[in-house]
Amino acid sequence: MQPLLEVQDLSVTLKLAEGEMTAVRDVSFTVNRGETLGIVGESGSGKSVSSMAIMGLLPKGTRTQAACLRFDDTDLLTATEDQMSRLRGNKIAMIFQEPMTSLNPVYTIGRQMTELMQHHKNASKAEARARAIELLEKVGITAAASRLSQYPHQLSGGLRQRVMIAMMLMNDPDLIIADEPTTALDVTIQAQILNLLKDLQKELNIALIIISHDMGVVARVSDKIAVMYAGQVIETGTVANVLQNPVHPYTQGLLESIPIPGQIEPGGELGSIPGLVPSLKTRFKGCRFANRCTRVQDACIEESVALRDALTGQAYRCVLPFQDLMAPAAPEGHEAAGSGHVYGSRIDMEATPLLSADAAECVFQVSQGMFSAPKPLKAVDNLSLDLRKGEVVAVVGESGCGKSTLARMLLGLQDPTNGKVTLDGRDISAMSNAERSRKVQSIFQDPYSSLNPRRTIGEIIRRPMALHAMGSASEQQEVVEEIMERVGLPRNFYHNYPNQLSGGQRQRVAIARALVLKPEIVVCDEPTSALDVSVQAQILNLLLELRREMRLTYLLITHDMAVVEHIATRVIVMYLGRVVEIADARSIFKSPKHPYTKALLKSVLTPDPGAGVPSIELGSSYPNPIDPPGGCTFHPRCEFAEEICKAKAPLLEHLTGQQSCACHMVAREVV
Amino acid sequence: MTTTANAVAAMADDIIDLTPKERMIRKAKSHFGFKFGAFIVISFALIAIFAPLFAPHDPYLQDLAKRLVPPVWQEGGSWEHILGTDALGRDYLSRLIYGARISMGVGFGAATLGCLIGVTIGLSAGYLGGRVDQAASFLLTCQLALPSLLLAMALVFFVGSSVPTLVIVLGVLHWQYYMVVTRTLTRQIRSLEYVAAARSIGSTDRQILFYEILPNLFNQIIVVFSLEMAVVIIHEASLSFLGVGVQPPTASWGLMIAEGKTMMYFKPYLVVIPGAALFLLVLAVNLLGDGIRDITAPESRN
Numbered sequence: 001m002q003p004l005l006e007v008q009d010l011s012v013t014l015k016l017a018e019g020e021m022t023a024v025r026d027v028s029f030t031v032n033r034g035e036t037l038g039i040v041g042e043s044g045s046g047k048s049v050s051s052m053a054i055m056g057l058l059p060k061g062t063r064t065q066a067a068c069l070r071f072d073d074t075d076l077l078t079a080t081e082d083q084m085s086r087l088r089g090n091k092i093a094m095i096f097q098e099p100m101t102s103l104n105p106v107y108t109i110g111r112q113m114t115e116l117m118q119h120h121k122n123a124s125k126a127e128a129r130a131r132a133i134e135l136l137e138k139v140g141i142t143a144a145a146s147r148l149s150q151y152p153h154q155l156s157g158g159l160r161q162r163v164m165i166a167m168m169l170m171n172d173p174d175l176i177i178a179d180e181p182t183t184a185l186d187v188t189i190q191a192q193i194l195n196l197l198k199d200l201q202k203e204l205n206i207a208l209i210i211i212s213h214d215m216g217v218v219a220r221v222s223d224k225i226a227v228m229y230a231g232q233v234i235e236t237g238t239v240a241n242v243l244q245n246p247v248h249p250y251t252q253g254l255l256e257s258i259p260i261p262g263q264i265e266p267g268g269e270l271g272s273i274p275g276l277v278p279s280l281k282t283r284f285k286g287c288r289f290a291n292r293c294t295r296v297q298d299a300c301i302e303e304s305v306a307l308r309d310a311l312t313g314q315a316y317r318c319v320l321p322f323q324d325l326m327a328p329a330a331p332e333g334h335e336a337a338g339s340g341h342v343y344g345s346r347i348d349m350e351a352t353p354l355l356s357a358d359a360a361e362c363v364f365q366v367s368q369g370m371f372s373a374p375k376p377l378k379a380v381d382n383l384s385l386d387l388r389k390g391e392v393v394a395v396v397g398e399s400g401c402g403k404s405t406l407a408r409m410l411l412g413l414q415d416p417t418n419g420k421v422t423l424d425g426r427d428i429s430a431m432s433n434a435e436r437s438r439k440v441q442s443i444f445q446d447p448y449s450s451l452n453p454r455r456t457i458g459e460i461i462r463r464p465m466a467l468h469a470m471g472s473a474s475e476q477q478e479v480v481e482e483i484m485e486r487v488g489l490p491r492n493f494y495h496n497y498p499n500q501l502s503g504g505q506r507q508r509v510a511i512a513r514a515l516v517l518k519p520e521i522v523v524c525d526e527p528t529s530a531l532d533v534s535v536q537a538q539i540l541n542l543l544l545e546l547r548r549e550m551r552l553t554y555l556l557i558t559h560d561m562a563v564v565e566h567i568a569t570r571v572i573v574m575y576l577g578r579v580v581e582i583a584d585a586r587s588i589f590k591s592p593k594h595p596y597t598k599a600l601l602k603s604v605l606t607p608d609p610g611a612g613v614p615s616i617e618l619g620s621s622y623p624n625p626i627d628p629p630g631g632c633t634f635h636p637r638c639e640f641a642e643e644i645c646k647a648k649a650p651l652l653e654h655l656t657g658q659q660s661c662a663c664h665m666v667a668r669e670v671v
Numbered sequence: 672m673t674t675t676a677n678a679v680a681a682m683a684d685d686i687i688d689l690t691p692k693e694r695m696i697r698k699a700k701s702h703f704g705f706k707f708g709a710f711i712v713i714s715f716a717l718i719a720i721f722a723p724l725f726a727p728h729d730p731y732l733q734d735l736a737k738r739l740v741p742p743v744w745q746e747g748g749s750w751e752h753i754l755g756t757d758a759l760g761r762d763y764l765s766r767l768i769y770g771a772r773i774s775m776g777v778g779f780g781a782a783t784l785g786c787l788i789g790v791t792i793g794l795s796a797g798y799l800g801g802r803v804d805q806a807a808s809f810l811l812t813c814q815l816a817l818p819s820l821l822l823a824m825a826l827v828f829f830v831g832s833s834v835p836t837l838v839i840v841l842g843v844l845h846w847q848y849y850m851v852v853t854r855t856l857t858r859q860i861r862s863l864e865y866v867a868a869a870r871s872i873g874s875t876d877r878q879i880l881f882y883e884i885l886p887n888l889f890n891q892i893i894v895v896f897s898l899e900m901a902v903v904i905i906h907e908a909s910l911s912f913l914g915v916g917v918q919p920p921t922a923s924w925g926l927m928i929a930e931g932k933t934m935m936y937f938k939p940y941l942v943v944i945p946g947a948a949l950f951l952l953v954l955a956v957n958l959l960g961d962g963i964r965d966i967t968a969p970e971s972r973n
Contacts, residue, residue, distance in 0.1 A: 411871050437873030450864035454886040456691055463882075464872040495690050513872065 003030035004207045005054065005175055008068035012046075012053050015061040021280050023049040024231045028307070029224075033174065036201060036208040038222030038239065040215055042532035043503075044277050046231040047211045051177045055094055056084040072174065090120040093168035097180040099160035103152040109163050110148030117170045128170075135166040139196055158189035165196065175207045182217060186398040187559055187603040194221055194613045213532065215258055216605030219243055220613045227251050230278055230288040233307065237314020239609040247316040247325050249293050257537035259566040260606045270566065272537035276502050287318065295320060349658070352425065353386035354553060355410060355440065355521055359419035360384070362405050366626055377626045379405040381577040382419070387521065392547070392554040394568035394585075396561065396600060400625050402577040403557045407525050410555060412436045434468050441514035445526035447506035451498040457484075458494040461512045468517070479516060487512045487542060504535035508542070515546065523555045528563060540567060561604045565589055570658065573597045576625055576633040579652055583659035593661040595638050632664065640665045698966045705962025711955030719771040727753070728762035730769045731920050735760050742940050754944055757930065763941075766922040767948060773923035774949065777837050777907045778956075782900040784842025789849025790892060794880060796850070797857025804854070811850060819844045820909060827915045837916060841903050848895050853888055860884050890964045897960025901953035908949065924949050 012024040024046040031037045041047045052058050054069070056076065069076045071092065074083060088094075096102040104112060113135075114128035123131070129148070136144035139162040152160055161181065168176060178197065182190040198221050201208045212218050218225055219239055226236040227250070235248040246252045256271025275292040278284075287293070290300040299319045307315045310322035318325060360383050365374040379402040387393055387410075395403045408414035409421055412428040421428045423439055444450035451460055458480055465476045481491060487508045498506055507527065514522055527543065528536040544567055546552060558564060564571055564585070571588040573581040573596065581594040592598045602614045623629055629636050635645040644664050652662040661667075699705055718725050738760040741748045748755060754763040796807035826840045860866060861884070869883050908925020910916030912932075917923040919930070924945040931941025 408867075413867060413870055433870075433873035433875060437871060440871070442868065442871045444864040444868060446864055450868050452865045452869075452883050452887070454889075463869075467873055467878065495694075497691075510868070513868070517872065 003032045004072060005031045005209075006068050006070045007050075007054070008066060010050060010053060010064070010066040010069060012049050012058065013063040013065075014049075014059070015063075016281075019281075022231060023280055024053065026307075027226075027228070027231075027233050029226050029233070029236065031175065031207040031209060031224075033207050034201070034205045035224065036198075036210060036222045038218030038225045039209065039211045039228060040213065040218045040225060041228035042213060042277050042534065044230070044280060045228040046280070047228050048179055049231075050228075051094070051179055051209065051211055054177065055088055055092060056081075057088075086120070089116055089168075089173075090171045091173055092175045092177065093171075093173040095161075095164055095168055095176065095178040095181050098184050099157060099164050100152065102164060103160060105152050108149050108151055109155075109167075110150075113148070113163075113167045113170055116167065120171050131170060132166070135169050136163070138169075138200070139163075139166045140192075141166070157185050158193065161185060161189075161193050162196065165193075165200070169200065169204070172204070173206060175209070176201070177209045177211070179211045180213070181210070183212070183214070187561075188398065188599055188616050190217075191603055191605075191613050191616045195615055197221065198613065214605070215243075215254065215533065215607040219607035219609050220605055220611060227254070230284070231280055232288060232317060234289065234318075235314060235316045236307070237312075241313045243607050243609045245312050245314075245326060247310050247312065247314060247322045248289075248318055249295055249325065250289050251316075252325075253292075254534055255607060257534045258607060259537075259540070259562040270537040270541055272541060273534040274538075276504065276535075277532070295325070348390075349388060351388050353388050355387040355421070355423050355555075357383055357385045357406075357410065357416075357419065357421045360406075360409055360416040360421055361418040362402070362409060362414060363417040375626055378402075378577050378628070379625070380409065380416075383574075383577075383579055384419075385572065385579075387553060387555060389520070389553055390551065391570055392556060392568045393570045393572060394556040394558060394564040395572045395574060396558060396564055397574035398559055400576075401574040402625075403574055404525060406574070407442070407523050407555070407557050411440055411442050411523055437464065437519075438468070438517050439519055440521045440523060441517060441519040442523040442525065443507070443510050443514050443527045446530050447503050447510055448498075448530070450510050451506055453498055456495050456497055457489070457501070457509055460498070460509060461516055464513060464517045470517075480512075483512045483516055487515075487546075488538075502535075503531050504538060507531060507535075507539050511539075511542065511546070515550065518550070519552075521553045521555065523557070525557045526559070527556070529558070529560065536563075543567065561600055562606075573600065576623065576628050578633060578649075579662065580634065581659075581661045581663075582652070583655075583661075584657065587657065587659045591659075593655065593659065593666045594663050595640055595665075596634055632662075634663075638665075695966055699962075702962050702965060704958040705966060708955045708957070708959030708962055711951060712959055715771055715775060715952055715955070718768055719775050722768050722772055726762075726765035726768045728765045730761060730765040730922050733759045733761055739934075739938060741938070742944070745940070755940060757927075757941060758934065761920075763927075763944060766927060767924070767945060770922040770924045770927055770945065771948070773834060773917055773921065774904050774907065774925070774952070776834065777841065777923075778900045778904040778952075780838035781841035781845060781903040781907075782896055784838065785845035785899055785903070786849050786892065786896055788843065789846030789895075790853050790888070792846065793850040793853025794857055794884070794888075797854040798861055798876070798880060798884070800858070800861075807850065807854070811847060814844075814847055820906065823906065823910060824913060824915050827910060832915060832918050834917070837907060837910065841906055841910075845899050845903055845906075848899060849892065852891050852895055856888050856891060857884055860887055890968055893960050893963050893967075897956045900956050904949060904953060 007030065008028045010024060010027045011022060013020050013022045027050050029037060039047045039050065053064050054076065056079070058064065064077065066077060071087065074087065103109065110129070110132060113132040114125065117123045117128040117131060118125065132148060133144045136147055141147055141159065141162055155163065181197065182193050185193060194217065197208065210218060210221055222239050224237070225239045225242050226233045227242065227248070228234065229250050235242055235246065235251045242251065243255065246255055250273070253271060253273035257273060259270055273292050278288060278291065286302055287300040287305055290296050293300065297319065305317050305319050307317045309315050312322065316322065360380060361378065362380040364377045364379055366377045383406065395406060397403050405414060409416050412431065415429050423431065423436065428436060461480045461483065462476050465471065465479065470476065484491065484493065489505065489508050489512065493501065498509070501509065524543070528539050531539060540563065543554070547554060556568060568585045570584050572579055573594065575596050581592070581597045588597065589601070592601055599616050602616055605613070623633070623636065631647050632645040632650050635641040638645065650662045650664045650667065652660045653667055654660045737756055738758055740752050740756045742755040743750055743753050752762050752764070754767065756763055757766065792807050796804040823840050823844055827836060830836050866879055866883055869879050874882065907916055907923065908928060911923050911925035912929035917926050919926065927945040928942050935942050
């Protein structure tokens with residue numbers, strides 16, 4: 001039987017203002033009905049361009065070449081625009097990353113769903129409507145008929161993605177391409193959507209291509225996997241083969257750089273791949289991974305390699321024989337550098353806290369329209385927290401839980417509405433900017449917006465010293481150069497602008513700026529969520545090293561439990577502005593108490609082939625913080641909820657050691 | 672092959688090692704629009720400043736015997752009056768040179784004043800938001816509802832016509848675009864993380880406005896400035912044309928067009944020459960504005 005989709009030696013050349021760029025070169029894969037192919041790669045690896053080439057959605061002026069690009073009976077290379085548009089949305093459907101922008105906000109979802117079917121299948125309105133309702137029910141949307149008259153903005157992100165999937169199923173496609181389908185969603189929703197896709201695929205016997213940067217996602221849902229790097233497939237095979245016995249040094253490095261709960265010695269370093277993904281504008285000669293490879297040879301630089309078979313069942317692109325590659329590499333000397341002391345051993349829990357919040361509350365007045373009275377939104381509700389010297393406290397929660405507002409309060413950028421935040425025993429709002437900023441500094445989430453594009457790297461790092469008039473200009477420059485070297489930035493970046501740097505390098509600049517005043521506490525707001533996996537590991541390692549060297553205290557804000565286990569000593573789990581559980585890191589991972597904490601832990605997708613996606617039984621989606629449920633705010637999503645949960649909000653109760661939990665059911669030992 | 676690759680790599684390293692200033696000079700040297708615009712604007716400015724040195728005749732001296740002498744390239748023209756004379760026998764080239772003083776002075780002066788007003792209002796509205804923003808937007812709506820040329824005429828008429836009055840009146844009436852542009856951009860930038868980062872390293876509001884936000888508005892302000900300057904010069908010409916701007920016998924390009932209009936069909940050069948000068952200046956200012964934007968923007972690498 002011939003495969004449904006066959007791609008052989010696909011190359012795509014994009015036309016840019018500065019010349020041509022080959023975004024994809026010699027990419028081959030096939031997908032059968034009922035099969036899932038996962039394409040995994042970092043940003044700029046060409047994974048999205050490949051899928052756009054299949055859909056015929058590349059911009060004009062793009063050159064697509066292939067030995068074979070065939071879907072079912074259609075040759076996609078020679079297909080006319082008319083033929084293509086009959087395939088798109090009909091036989092081949094695509095699910096995009098951002099459900100808000102891929103649904104048209106001015107039409108009801110009913111109209112958008114039925115239009116496709118009426119257009120492609122000449123179905124009557126009633127037929128299309130019936131089918132839409134049927135599919136919405138199939139993707140797990142309740143009250144489907146009434147949803148048809150709703151607009152996209154009335155639905156939550158998870159619901160929108162479900163609608164998107166239902167919409168793509170309207171015409172019985174044979175192939176679904178899902179480009180980062182869960183990246184924009186919260187971790188607890190991600191598992192639900194992946195399970196849904198997987199179930200539908202089995203039931204309807206469709207071919208599925210999942211494109212993702214997240215090894216965990218791909219590993220859990222795919223049958224086959226293609227690892228892409230700099231526009232080429234560098235390793236491909238069945239998921240079990242590739243992930244359990246990776247052959248290519250890049251795949252090996254990528255897998256090592258993913259923090260896996262329970263596998264890494266706490267405080268130890270993650271494996272990471274040195275260097276950066278090369279720009280696709282480079283004229284490549286030889287192996288594209290050569291400049292980052294630990295096993296690089298002369299031959300790698302000279303000639304390019306073709307994909308070849310390893311006896312283990314996968315194909316890889318490397319000059320070395322697979323037997324050599326699979327032998328363990330020479331010890332790199334990075335392990336054991338941590339000597340595992342992140343956990344509480346050296347932290348004096350009796351010491352006076354450096355930074356503490358005492359029943360802090362932050363309420364915003366949100367007006368929902370011109371004439372309605374503003375409603376209060378409790379972003380942070382009655383939160384107390386102590387940060388002692390040397391600790392790494394992680395605040396975990398999904399978007400909208402108030403963790404970023406908490407960070408702003410602790411930085412003194414947002415005054416609490418009630419309660420207070422004290423730094424070294426003094427009220428932080430009474431401190432001057434200068435005094436406060438020497439003690440607390442921050443690293444922000446998005447390195448693309450946290451650096452002023454009009455200032456050079458040197459100016460940016462030096463700015464804090466200039467503001468506080470520390471030393472002469474030449475002394476300042478010396479300090480800047482010293483710290484640039486420390487965070488791993490080449491000296492000649494001094495006069496560069498941020499746009500000339502990659503994401504990881506920018507984040508290093510942000511770290512350098514935060515450390516130049518020698519603060520005691522650094523608040524890191526999702527410091528790695530905007531970075532690629534291999535770069536994330538570099539940055540986490542750097543943060544840990546700096547902490548050891550400079551005796552820093554971190555407050556880490558994140559949604560990613562895997563990162564938390566790797567670096568935190570204490571964990572605070574937040575839900576809708578309240579703390580639901582607080583404990584030392586060991587207890588959180590060994591014996592989580594709160595149902596929400598358990599769900600979060602379950603949502604971590606390790607690259608474990610064939611393990612499937614864990615089902616997370618969180619009923620409805622994340623509530624709107626402006627209209628939180630009464631009693632325990634978690635009760636509508638909690639499987640253990642009883643009458644008392646709806647009536648009375650639970651208080652944070654001390655359990656054992658450092659662990660406290662706010663749950664009626666835990667207090668009664670039901671859970 | 673290898674040598675070219677090496678050369679490309681070497682060039683890239685070279686660019687990285689330059690200081691921002693050196694990089695800017697390098698970019699300026701290879702930017703045609705910038706060079707052309709700068710050349711025209713600077714020469715016009717020099718001619719205006721040193722008008723007595725350049726003007727071959729007294730621009731106010733009337734000689735009725737020599738009225739309406741055509742320019743040198745037309746039949747009956749002479750080298751004595753290269754661009755001819757006007758209806759009162761005044762040398763047209765001299766009047767054009769002296770007129771550059773008024774047109775450029777009013778243009779730069781009023782555009783700068785408008786820029787100061789508009790950027791100040793826009794920055795405060797965008798950064799502070801809330802009531803300030805509402806007030807500023809209300810002011811803007813009012814201003815947009817007024818016919819500005821009519822208002823300028825009325826104001827100049829009441830205050831009395833003089834060059835400083837013109838600059839002030841035109842400046843006060845041309846701040847809207849600056850305000851709209853700065854307000855929107857400031858609102859966007861205010862919510863970016865580098866502003867929060869600046870605050871967390873201890874910057875005050877003032878330092879944030881001037882060090883972090885304003886430099887990022889520079890590109891857009893320059894473009895608006897070059898557009899507004901052209902608009903202001905044309906408005907000054909309109910006011911002079913309507914008789915409330917510069918008063919005769921002072922020369923201004925607008926006034927020259929106004930005086931020439933009655934004879935436009937018989938002696939077209941009376942309108943074409945000052946019109947061409949105006950066109951060239953406006954074009955040069957626009958090119959210069961675009962050039963400055965391209966050169967100073969760190970985003971464009973070439």
